[in-house]
Amino acid sequence: MYYQLKSYLNFLLHSSNEHGVHSPFVYTLMTKCFYNKSSHVDYQLLNTHRKALLSDTSEIAITDFGAGSRVFKSPIRKVSGIAKHAGITRKRQQLLFRLAAYFKPETILELGTSLGMGSIALALGAPTSKVITVEGCEATSVKAQQYFDEFCIKNIQRTTATFESFFAENLKETYNLVYIDGNHNKKATLSYFEALLSHVTNDTVLIFDDIYWSREMTEAWLEIIANPKVTVSIDTFQWGFVFFRREQPKQHFVIRT
Numbered sequence: 001m002y003y004q005l006k007s008y009l010n011f012l013l014h015s016s017n018e019h020g021v022h023s024p025f026v027y028t029l030m031t032k033c034f035y036n037k038s039s040h041v042d043y044q045l046l047n048t049h050r051k052a053l054l055s056d057t058s059e060i061a062i063t064d065f066g067a068g069s070r071v072f073k074s075p076i077r078k079v080s081g082i083a084k085h086a087g088i089t090r091k092r093q094q095l096l097f098r099l100a101a102y103f104k105p106e107t108i109l110e111l112g113t114s115l116g117m118g119s120i121a122l123a124l125g126a127p128t129s130k131v132i133t134v135e136g137c138e139a140t141s142v143k144a145q146q147y148f149d150e151f152c153i154k155n156i157q158r159t160t161a162t163f164e165s166f167f168a169e170n171l172k173e174t175y176n177l178v179y180i181d182g183n184h185n186k187k188a189t190l191s192y193f194e195a196l197l198s199h200v201t202n203d204t205v206l207i208f209d210d211i212y213w214s215r216e217m218t219e220a221w222l223e224i225i226a227n228p229k230v231t232v233s234i235d236t237f238q239w240g241f242v243f244f245r246r247e248q249p250k251q252h253f254v255i256r257t
Contacts, residue, residue, distance in 0.1 A: 007212040011237045015254040025245065026232065026253055033102040034095065034236075034257050042124040046093055046117075049151055053083035053115055060139040079143060083115055088181075092238065093121045095257065096179065100125025103205060105176030108132065111163050111192065112182025112209075116144030116156075122179065123156050129176075131155055136162045136182075163188070167195045174199050181209040186216035193224050200244055211240040225252055 018030040056079035063075070088096070100108065100122045106129055108122050113135035123131045133156055135141040141160040148156050159166060163183060178196060183189070189208065196206065211221040221240050225233040231248045234241040236257045 003215055004212055007218065008237060011212075011235070011254065012256075015235075015237075015256045017256055021253060021255070023232070023248070023251055023253070025243075025248060026234065026251075026255075029102070030255065033098050034255070036098055040094075040097065040101075042097065043094060045124065045151065046097065046121060047090070049120055049147060050083070050087075050090065050093070050117065052147065052150075053087065053117070054080050056080050056083070058143075060143055062140065063137045079115065082140075083117070087115060088117045088121075093117055096121040097125040099205075099207070100129070100177065103177055103203075105129055105205075107173060107175050107177075109175040109178045110134065111166075111178070111180045113141055113144050113158065114181070115140065116147055118179060118181060119144065119156050119158075120148070120151065120153055122177075123153050126177075127155060129155060130157060132157045132159065132175075134159045134161060134163060134166045136160070163192060167192070171195060171199060174201055175204060176201065177205050177207070179207045179209070184210050184213040184217050186220040189217065189220040190223060193220075193227075197227075197229060202244055202246055204244055206242040208240040208242070210238070211235065212237060 018027055018035065021027045021030060059076055059078050061075055062077055096118055105126055108126065108129050108131045110119055110122060110131065110133040113119055113133040119131060119133045135144065138160050141158060145158050148158070159170065175196070180192060208221060210217060212218055224230065224242060229244055230242050231245050231250050232243040233252045235254045
């Protein structure tokens with residue numbers, strides 16, 4: 001926690017809003033998407049889904065393939081507890097929805113389904129897109145699918161597999177938006193990034209969650225943005241955005257959202 005607090009204070013010192021951005025691409029992304037305060041009818045469905053999860057007192061046995069939980073000590077957990085302590089926040093969920101709506105990606109890859117709160121945001125934001133979501137824990141994956149069915153979300157393709165096995169067996173197409181929310185480990189994160197490089201386009205965006213989870217995760221983030229194939233990168237503290245736009249000079253931005 002000390003590392004995260006220190007990192008956040010440093011982030012506040014160096015971050016800016018849209019007025020400090022000298023890139024038309026990033027400025028438009030910020031004003032049209034990041035800072036968009038418009039109300040969307042689908043936010044209501046996201047809230048209904050969230051309330052359903054927070055009211056679900058059923059228990060599931062968690063198999064954790066990542067860095068582990070800082071909250072839970074037992075693998076037997078209530079769905080409501082997972083949603084409350086490990087689920088994406090309302091603010092971040094709505095931003096994920098807006099990002100999908102803004103970029104209109106044809107194919108979305110999510111690494112780390114959990115209970116599907118991010119999956120549904122992506123699916124509703126881009127209803128004509130295919131959302132491929134990968135979760136290593138079978139019990140969590142099944143629970144997420146239960147809610148996909150209950151809320152009639154049809155454009156999500158759920159895969160129960162470790163990220164490593166998915167990459168080895170199913171990483172076959174090009175992805176326009178990738179949301180990486182799982183296994184907060186430097187070596188693993190870098191391996192995912194390297195594997196994805198041959199499956200991105202000029203317009204692909206990669207979103208890395210928890211880039212300040214630990215010193216190692218920040219080291220992974222810094223190595224990723226230093227890669228010569230990355231042109232534009234954005235640090236919002238919680239998330240790190242990576243773009244491959246060859247028409248732009250290499251630039252890095254630290255942005256408050």
